Amino acid sequence: KLEEFLNFKEVKTSLKEATLLDYYTAGFWWAKEMNFNLIQLSGFMDLLNFLLENLSDKHMTLGDNLKELGRAMAGIGETDSERSGDLSFFSIEQAKSTIDYLNISFFKHYKLYEYLFHSPREELVISNE
Numbered sequence: 001k002l003e004e005f006l007n008f009k010e011v012k013t014s015l016k017e018a019t020l021l022d023y024y025t026a027g028f029w030w031a032k033e034m035n036f037n038l039i040q041l042s043g044f045m046d047l048l049n050f051l052l053e054n055l056s057d058k059h060m061t062l063g064d065n066l067k068e069l070g071r072a073m074a075g076i077g078e079t080d081s082e083r084s085g086d087l088s089f090f091s092i093e094q095a096k097s098t099i100d101y102l103n104i105s106f107f108k109h110y111k112l113y114e115y116l117f118h119s120p121r122e123e124l125v126i127s128n129e
Contacts, residue, residue, distance in 0.1 A: 019116055030101055039089050051106060056117040062110045
């Protein structure tokens with residue numbers, strides 16, 4: 001279903017599409033296992049997309065993207081509505097778990113994602129297998 005939603009047509013032959021499908025699928029299932037409600041699940045998927053776009057479109061460094069994550073997570077658990085950010089629907093524990101997940105799934109492999117988006121390469125497809 002995600003493949004259709006993302007409008008991927010060449011998952012079997014495109015390294016980029018296959019990697020992105022894996023990235024979003026793994027994130028979706030992790031969030032489901034965390035028992036996120038629909039709003040939290042949507043916000044988490046937006047966060048995955050936000051961080052990936054920072055890397056792919058804005059060419060952000062690892063440090064800059066980590067700062068953006070910090071800004072996005074700022075104010076979670078605060079009672080003052082002015083300090084709480086867009087992700088205020090997460091509890092503090094959910095935010096910590098989300099940061100842990102992003103660390104092992106995205107930030108740990110940041111150089112690989114940079115290579116995927118910013119390094120020219122030839123794609124030689126021998127067969128559909």
